Amino acid sequence: MNNTCNCSAPAESEWEVIMKKYHIRPLSDEGYVGTGIYLVVIGVIATVGNLMVLTMFCREKQLRRKPHNLLLLNLAIADIGISVFGYPLTTASNFAKRYLFGTTGCMIQGFATFTLAQTDMNTLACLSAYRYISVCKPQYIYKLDIKFTKWVIAFMWIYSFIWTAPPLFGWSSYTFEPFGTSCSIDWTNRSTAAVVYTWCLVVFCYLIHVFIMIFCYTSVCTRAKEIQNSLDISTSKTMSGEDITCCKKLEVEKHVTWICLLMTGTFTILWSPYTFVCLWSVYDANLPVWITTWPTMFAKASCMINPIIYYLSNPLFRKCAGRLLSCQFRHREIVRPRYRYRVNKLSSGGMVNREINQVETHFL
Template sequence: MDDRYMSKLSPTIDFWAGLYLVIIAVLSVFGNMAVLISAARRISLLKAPELLTVNLAITDIGMALSMYPLSIASAFNHAWVGGDISCLYYGLMGMIFSITSIMTLAVMGLVRYLVTGSPPKTGIKFHRRTVSIVISGIWLYAGLWALFPLLGWGSYGPEPFGLACSVDWTGYGKSLNHSTFIMTLSILCTFLPCLVIVFTYFGIAWKLHRAYQSIHSNDFQYGNIEKKITLMAVSISIGFLIAWIPYVVVSFWSMFHSEDQGLMNPFITLLPCLFAKSSTVYNPFIYLIFRRSSWHELLRLQRLVFCCSHHGSMPAEEAKVEGEMVKASDCTIFGDGIDTTCEGSIGAPGGQRGAATMTVG
């Protein structure tokens, strides 16, 4: 096996890193699923800016499902699994989801800045069609940057510790091709979005400060809602920046000190990478804090998984008896033995399947 794909860490560190990623993956999937289920339950009531939060949940769960299993397998294997092909795949997915996340947060900041402080009837309004087009543009933008290394501009490569792949930061300075790609990528996909996030939320804070000084008594409710939504967006953005800044710092150190890679302990390069992956957990739980209905959805999802797996393995007659005993529970089994909270999990007579009847707590 290529030495670049061999872990530079001890088997013990690899094991704990893999266990950490398992926990992060599970929390990310369940947390973001709760956000998506909550959004799906009230799809007709979603405001246009809320689609950005939904998009953020999609990117987080996409990263958890498409990337973390490969990282976990590599950590427990004490070497990267799959060689060059899986490394390209991992780098591609990482580029798409990370750029989509930061661009979504930047657009979210702009939207909140334009909306904050404006009266609900006369202020700036964003239609769902407009936001949907912007979200599509974000995905195309991220996909384009992810394809550049495959087309010859820049490249993907293994991380210094050997258990992950990303942009080959060490290629900076070795050729004009790598230097121009990394510098352009850093400016357009890191620095500018971060500046937009920082300055828009400073602007929001100033607008709220001025608005609350002159707010009328009949606008208190609107002001509280505005403050709550803005705090949620600020918290999500700050969490993302805090999670990714250490990784960016180490990556830029690698850019300008490619000859000194051996001087940095591989464990030091591993920590920022693991910390950055935790960003997929922050977003849904911040959202859950500000939207209690989503928290109930998360608990209901947990009960649903247990309940469906339990009743799915029971004979129809036993399920019928069980249903009479748990009529008040979240997983109701009706007289014909069909679990209507588990869509398609238990076949109904005649080949039909039960319909989902989840409700927000």
């Protein structure tokens, strides 16, 4: 009798094949659960917050008449897109401790989230340019109308596709992150073409944007300080009607500029570690898994930051958010918040305090 055993080794699962092929280094069970809970929290905040922003723009036509606000609307749309294409897939995969949607799903997720994140960066750079023109080159403000801004928004999306589509056609590729439950560019690919693509992304999709934002906001702050100093000199004498109007405009511009600067600064801070680690991965494919995981999770928090900034800095947004959350929101005109400050005017009878009320018409 032939007692030879014909048993064969059990077939590998699809996930085991993917782990070997893409050199995935899984997290511990606690690590996956922890990142899953973290993504649930930021995903809920980002989704609810940005939906409130979109609801405000849908209900209030007056907000959409401001070119500056159209850029904020575009920012919210991109953030909502990341909430739809990024958070659910990665969160579910973290709780499952493996990517659930296969290599095709990974490619789609990587392309979608990268395009939306790049559009975020483009929009923030444009916001800084709009602030620069408004404060430093006010003679050109008339060019920043609704029609021009729509063309700017279209260009931003096209620019994003120009740099995120090449991996779909063979110039680098979209693949699994080292921890296996999220997808992005294959940063560890050391072929000459892939390295060139990575450096192009760093230069044309990050460094140029950061340089534009630094230049614009530095110029804006410098110009605002110069205007403030000249107004202080005028205040010590007699303040004309033109000076009072300038004070009003300066107060509004400072308010909007500081919020835009805060949005830009937080986005850059959240994405800079990820950019650095991705560039590092090009030259060292064996980075510890925690070094590749933390910057990725840090960057994913960027979508929830803007609604938080709006809520903390804008009475209009707080009022609308309260109505939405209490199911009392009505389609009606919302009174814009007033910014009040005092101007000391030297008159024949002495120093007189004059209150100036400025009605804010920007969303910010």
